Amino acid sequence: MTMTMRALLGATALCGLSAGAxxxxxxxxxxxxxxxxxxxxLMSDFNAKHPDIQVNWVTLEENALRQQVTTDIATGGGQFDxxxxxxxxxxxxxxxxxxxxxxxxxxxxxxDDLLPSVRGALSVDGTLYSLPFxxxxxxVMYRTDLAEKAGITIPDSPTWDDIKAAAAAMxxxxxxxxxxxxxxxxxxxxxxxxxxxMNNSYGGRWFDMDWKPxxxxxEWKDTVADYLDLMTNYGPxxxxxxxxxxxxxxxxxxxxxxxxxxxxxxxxxTDPTNSTVADHVGYAQFPNKAGVDNHGNWFWAWTLAIPAxxxxxxxxxxxxxxxxxxxxxxxxxxxxGWRAAPPGTRTSLYENAEYLAAAxxxxxxxxxxxxxxxxxxxxxxxxxxxxQFVAIPEFQGIGTAVGQxxxxxxxxxxxxxEALAKAQALTDEEMKAAxxxx
Amino acid sequence: xxxxxTPARKTVNTAAAWIVALIIFFPILWTILTSxxxxxxxxxxxxxxxxxxxxxxxxxxxxxxxxxxxxxxxxVVIAFGSTILGMIIAIPAAWAMAFVHGPxxxxxxxxxxxxxxxPAAGVLVPIYLIAVYFKMLxxxxxxxxxxxxxxxxxxxxxxxxxxxxxxxDILEAARMDGATLFxxxxxxxxxxxxxxxxxxxxxxxxxxxxxxxxxLNLTAFNAAPLTKFIAGFxxxxxxxxxxxxxxxxxxxxxxxxxxxxxQKQLVRxxxxxxxx
Numbered sequence: 025m026t027m028t029m030r031a032l033l034g035a036t037a038l039c040g041l042s043a044g045a046x047x048x049x050x051x052x053x054x055x056x057x058x059x060x061x062x063x064x065x066l067m068s069d070f071n072a073k074h075p076d077i078q079v080n081w082v083t084l085e086e087n088a089l090r091q092q093v094t095t096d097i098a099t100g101g102g103q104f105d106x107x108x109x110x111x112x113x114x115x116x117x118x119x120x121x122x123x124x125x126x127x128x129x130x131x132x133x134x135x136d137d138l139l140p141s142v143r144g145a146l147s148v149d150g151t152l153y154s155l156p157f158x159x160x161x162x163x164v165m166y167r168t169d170l171a172e173k174a175g176i177t178i179p180d181s182p183t184w185d186d187i188k189a190a191a192a193a194m195x196x197x198x199x200x201x202x203x204x205x206x207x208x209x210x211x212x213x214x215x216x217x218x219x220x221x222m223n224n225s226y227g228g229r230w231f232d233m234d235w236k237p238x239x240x241x242x243e244w245k246d247t248v249a250d251y252l253d254l255m256t257n258y259g260p261x262x263x264x265x266x267x268x269x270x271x272x273x274x275x276x277x278x279x280x281x282x283x284x285x286x287x288x289x290x291x292x293x294t295d296p297t298n299s300t301v302a303d304h305v306g307y308a309q310f311p312n313k314a315g316v317d318n319h320g321n322w323f324w325a326w327t328l329a330i331p332a333x334x335x336x337x338x339x340x341x342x343x344x345x346x347x348x349x350x351x352x353x354x355x356x357x358x359x360x361g362w363r364a365a366p367p368g369t370r371t372s373l374y375e376n377a378e379y380l381a382a383a384x385x386x387x388x389x390x391x392x393x394x395x396x397x398x399x400x401x402x403x404x405x406x407x408x409x410x411x412q413f414v415a416i417p418e419f420q421g422i423g424t425a426v427g428q429x430x431x432x433x434x435x436x437x438x439x440x441x442e443a444l445a446k447a448q449a450l451t452d453e454e455m456k457a458a459x460x461x462x
Numbered sequence: 463x464x465x466x467x468t469p470a471r472k473t474v475n476t477a478a479a480w481i482v483a484l485i486i487f488f489p490i491l492w493t494i495l496t497s498x499x500x501x502x503x504x505x506x507x508x509x510x511x512x513x514x515x516x517x518x519x520x521x522x523x524x525x526x527x528x529x530x531x532x533x534x535x536x537x538v539v540i541a542f543g544s545t546i547l548g549m550i551i552a553i554p555a556a557w558a559m560a561f562v563h564g565p566x567x568x569x570x571x572x573x574x575x576x577x578x579x580x581p582a583a584g585v586l587v588p589i590y591l592i593a594v595y596f597k598m599l600x601x602x603x604x605x606x607x608x609x610x611x612x613x614x615x616x617x618x619x620x621x622x623x624x625x626x627x628x629x630x631d632i633l634e635a636a637r638m639d640g641a642t643l644f645x646x647x648x649x650x651x652x653x654x655x656x657x658x659x660x661x662x663x664x665x666x667x668x669x670x671x672x673x674x675x676x677x678l679n680l681t682a683f684n685a686a687p688l689t690k691f692i693a694g695f696x697x698x699x700x701x702x703x704x705x706x707x708x709x710x711x712x713x714x715x716x717x718x719x720x721x722x723x724x725q726k727q728l729v730r731x732x733x734x735x736x737x738x
Contacts, residue, residue, distance in 0.1 A: 051683050056697040061527055080683040083528065083694030092679060095587075101594045103682040269701065273505045298502050298701065 047078040050105035050339050053093055056083050057326065058291075059158050059366050060108065062356065063347060069355055070346050077339045086213075097122045097331050105334040106344055109154065111145045111325050111398070115415045118153040124330040124337060126152045133345055137370045142325055145398040145411075154329035155348040158288070159368030161392035162221060162322035162412070163385075164308040165275070165293060166282040167301060170194045170201065178282075178306065183314045184225075184250060187282065191258035194281030203258035205280035206251070209267035210431040212413060212423025218284070219430055220423075221320035221412040223247040225312040229402040230414050235460035237451035239426075239444045246313075248430070248440040255434055264435035276300060284310065286324065287368070287392055290385035307388040309395070319392070321401040323411035325368065368393055418458050425450050490714075496707035497521070504704040520708035528691060530712060537687035537713075539602050540677070541670040544609035545617075545663055551610075552617040553659070557647065559618075560625035561633065571622065574615040582612070582675045593680060600682045608680065609670045617666055624658025625651070660727045664720070671717045688713035 054060045064081055071078075082104070084092060089108070096103050097117075109117070117123050129135050129152075135143075138156060146154045164187070166178055174193035179186060191203030207218040220230070228243030238244060255263050258281075260274055268285060272292055275283045276299040283289070296302040310320035328344040330337060346352060350372055353365050362382035365373060367389055373379055374390045383389075401410050408414045413423060426447040433443035455461045467475075496504050498516045524530075559567050589608065590599075598604040628651065636650045652659070674689040681690055692713050695706040721728070 053682070056694055056702065064527065081528075082682045082686070082690075084690075085693055085696040088678060088693060092682075095590060095679070099587075099591055099594050101590070101599050103599055269697075273502075273701065276502065277506075 047076050048336060048339050049078040049080055050334075050336050050343060051080045051082060051103060052106040052108070052328075052343070053082045053084060053089055053104045054108040055086050055089055055326070059326070062360070062364065063157075063352075066352075066355060066359065070343070073346070074342060077342060079343060093331075097333055100333050102331075102333045102335055104331060105336045105340040107329050107331055108157070108326055109329055110327070111323060111411065112413050112415060112419070114146050114154045114327060114329065115148050115409065116417050117329075118148040118151075122332055123153045124332050124334070124341075126155065126330075126341070129345065133349060134372075137350065137372050139369060139371060139393060141323065141393055141396045141398060142369055145323060145325065146327055154327040155344050156325045156327045156369040157348055158366040159323075159325035159393060160286045160288040161324075161368070161389065161396055162218075162285055162310050162320055163287050163290075163388050163392050164282055164284050164311065165290060166190070166306050166308065167194070167278075167280070167304050168306040169301075169304040170281050171306070178308050181309045181319075182311045184311045185314060187284075187311050188250070188254060191254060191282060195258045200279055201281060202260040202274075202279060203281040204254055205260055205266065205271045205274050205283045206255060206263070207267055207271065207285070208255065208259075208263040208431055208434045209265050209270070210424065210427040211267070212420050212427060214267045214427065215430055215434075216423045216427040217322070217324075217412040219247065219251060219427075221310065221322040222251060224401050224403075224412070225310065225316060225318050225320040227313060227316040227318065227403050229404045229406050231407060231455075231460075233405055233407050235407060235455055237448055237455065239448035239451065244444055245441070248433070248444055251430075252433060252440050264431045286322070287385065287389040290389065291363070291367070291383075294385065305385075307385055309388065309392060316403060318403050319395050321396050321411050323393070323396040323398060418454060418460075422451050422454050425454075493707045493710050496704055497711045499704050501701040501704045504707070505701060520704045521712070524695070524705055524708045524712065528694060528709075530691070533686060533688045533691040534716070536602060536605075536681075536685050537671055537689075537716075540605045540609060540685070540687055541667045543602070543606040544613065544670045545666040547606060548610045548614050548617045548666060549659070549663065552614060552621055552662075556618050556621035556625050557651070559622050560628075561630060571619065574618060578612075578615050586679060590680070599680060600684050600686075602685045604680060605677060605685055605687070608676050609673055612673070612676065613666050613669055616669070617662055620662040620665070621655075621658065624655055624662070628654050657727060660724070664724050664728050668717055668721065 060083075067079060090113070093104060093107050093109070095101070114123070118125075135152070139159065142156045142159050143152065146152055146156060164178065164182065171178060171190065171194065174190075176190050176193045178190050182190075187204070193203070195201065195203035207215045209215055223229075223244060226243045226247045228241060228247060229238055232238055260266070260279060266274070268289070271280065271283055271285060272289060274280050275289075275293055278301050283293075290305070290307065293299050293305050294302050310322060312319050328347055330340045330344065334340055348369065350370060353370065353373060356365050357378070362376070362379045365379060365383075367373070367383070367386070374386060380386050396411065398411060399409050400406065401412075408416060410419075413419055429438070429443040429446050429450075432438050433440050438446075452461070495511070497520055498518070499510070499514050500517070500519070503510050503514045559571065593599045593604050632654070633646055633650060636646050641650065672689070674693075677687050677689045678693060681687070692706065692709045695702055695709045
C-alpha cells in the first residue's frame with residue numbers, strides 16, 4: 025500500500041469519526057403557515073438547549089406534503105423524522121401503524137394541560153399519537169361598525185335565522201359591502217369544511233349507521249338551500265372560487281359584513297398591518313339551526329407526529345416536545361407578544377390573564393373548541409368520528425367531488441337539488457367500491 | 463426573393479412584434495412587480511400596477527426564512543449534471559442514427575420519443591421504490607440520473623435533426639483524407655454541429671432547471687432544488703403571493719440571465735440548423 029493510499033484511508037476514517045461526533049440531524053416536514061414560520065425563527069432556543077440535534081426543515085404545500093409523506097411512509101423511505109399533519113390524518117394513520125405512539129411523555133410536559141377536545145382527537149384507543157401545535161374551531165367574525173350602522177346586534181350564540189337577518193341588513197352592494205362571505209372554492213378542506221360544519225349544525229350527517237350517504241335527507245336539503253340563498257342574495261360576486269385566503273382578503277379590505285370561518289382567522293383580521301378593519305371586529309359562536317344543539321363541530325389542529333419509519337425516534341421526540349410545550353408558548357410571548365402565541369392547544373394559555381388581555385378573540389376561540397365533540401360530530405347516530413370532515417381515508421376524494429357539485433350549484437350551473445342528487449349518487453358509488461356498503 | 467419593405471410596413475411589424483412580446487412576457491413582468499409589493503397590495507382589487515411602495519422586504523423575508531444558496535446549488539448541479547450526462551450518451555447515439563442509418567432507425571427514434579408520452583406519475587412508484595432500495599432518495603445523484611433519463615429522448619432527437627443536416631459528403635471527404643473516426647467527430651463533425659449542440663445543451667438545462675414533478679417528489683432537504691424552494695411558499699392560511707413571487711423571481715432569474723447571454727447561439731441553433 026502506498027503512502028498516498030494510506031493517507032487517504034486515514035483521512036477517510038477521520039472524516040467518518042468526526043461526522044459521528046457531529047449533531048444528529050432530523051428532518052421536519054411542515055406546511056407554510058405563520059406559526060410554523062415563527063417557530064423556524066425561534067430555533068436558536070432549541071439549538072441552545074439541544075446542541076446535539078440539528079433540525080432541517082422541508083416546507084411544502086399542504087396537499088404536496090400529504091402526498092409526499094404518504095408515499096414516503098408507505099414505501100419505508102424514512103426521509104422524514106417529524107411530520108406536520110392535521111386532525112384528519114392522525115386517527116387514520118395511527119390505525120395503519122404509521123405513527124409512533126407517544127405514551128411515555130415526561131411529567132414536565134404536562135400532558136393533562138392539553139385541551140380535552142384536542143387530546144381526544146389525537147388519540148386512538150386512549151393512546152396519543154401526535155402533539156398539537158395549534159388548534160382551531162370556527163366562529164362568526166363580523167364588523168361591529170357595520171352592525172351598528174345597520175342597527176342590529178348579533179347575539180353571542182346566533183341561529184342561522186339571526187345570521188340571515190344580519191346579512192340582509194348589512195349588505196350594501198352599491199358600496200361593495202356584502203353581508204356575508206363564505207367559502208365556495210371546491211375541496212374537502214375548502215367549501216366542504218364549511219358546508220359540512222353547517223350541515224352538522226342543521227342536525228344532519230354524512231352517513232347513517234349502515235354507511236348510506238344522507239344527501240337525500242331533509243337536513244342536507246335545508247343546509248344547501250339556505251347556503252345558496254345566503255350567498256346568492258348577500259354574498260360577494262364570484263364566490264364559487266373563494267376559499268379561506270380570498271375571503272380573508274375581502275374581509276380585510278372591508279367588503280364583508282360577516283365571515284364564518286376558522287378561529288385562526290381572528291389573528292389575521294385584527295392585525296393592523298394587513299387589515300383595514302382591525303379595530304371593528306366582533307365575534308360570535310358558529311351558528312346553529314334553532315332547536316339543534318350543535319354548533320358545527322368544526323375542529324382542526326396542526327400537530328407534530330413521528331413516523332414509525334424514522335430512524336431517529338428519540339431526537340424527534342425531544343423536538344416535538346419542545347415545540348408544543350408551555351415553555352415554547354412563553355418563548356413566543358416574550359419575543360413577539362402574547363397575541364402571537366399558538367392558540368387552541370393548552371388550557372393554561374386560556375387561564376393566562378396577559379393572553380386574555382392581548383387576544384380579544386381568545387374567549388370565543390376557547391368556547392368554540394370546548395363545544396367540539398370529535399367522537400360524535402352530529403346530533404344523530406353515526407358510525408364515524410370527525411368534525412367538519414369524516415375521519416375515513418375515502419373522505420378526501422368524496423369530499424372534494426361533493427365540493428365540486430356544491431361549487432357548481434353556487435356558480436349557478438345546476439340547482440341545489442341537482443347537486444345533492446349527484447352527490448348522493450357519487451358518494452354511494454364510492455362507498456360501494458370501498459366496501460362499506462355491500 | 464425578398465419583398466421590399468416600406469417604412470410604414472416596418473413600423474407596423476415592429477409594433478406587432480412588441481405587442482406579442484409584451485403579451486408573452488406579461489406574466490413574468492407581473493411576477494416581478496408583485497415581488498416588490500407588500501402582501502395586501504399584491505391581492506388588491508382593482509390591481510395596482512406601478513403605484514405602490516416598492517421594497518425588497520419580500521426578498522429579505524424569503525431569504526431569511528428559507529435561505530437560498532443550497533437550493534440554488536442543487537439546481538445548478540442537477541440541471542447541468544443531467545444535461546452533460548445526457549450529452550455524453552446522446553452525441554454518439556445521434557451520430558450513429560444520423561450517419562449509420564439502419565432499417566430500424568426510424569422505429570427506434572419513435573420508440574424513444576414514445577417514452578415521453580407516458581405520464582411521469584405512472585413510473586413514480588417504481589422509481590421511488592428503486593431509490594429507497596438503493597438508499598438514494600434525496601440525493602443529487604438520483605435527481606441527475608432521473609432527469610437525464612427523462613430528457614434523453616429530447617436530446618437525442620434534437621441532436622439527430624442537427625446531425626442530419628450535415629452533408630455526409632463532408633464527412634466522407636474527411637475520411638478520404640485519412641481521418642480516423644475520432645478525428646472525424648472531433649475536428650469535422652463537432653465544429654459544424656456546435657450551434658446545434660449548444661442550443662440542445664441550453665434547452666435541456668432550462669428543461670431540467672424548471673422540472674418540478676421529479677424534483678418535488680424525490681427530494682426532501684439535502685438535494686432540494688429551487689422548485690422546492692418556490693413550492694414551500696404557497697400557504698393555506700394567510701397571504702403569500704408577494705413572497706411567492708419573490709421566490710419565483712429568485713428561481714428563474716439565473717436561468718433568464720443565462721438565456722439572455724446565449725440568446726444568439728440559441729436562436730441560431732433553433733432556426734438555422736447546422737450548416738445552412
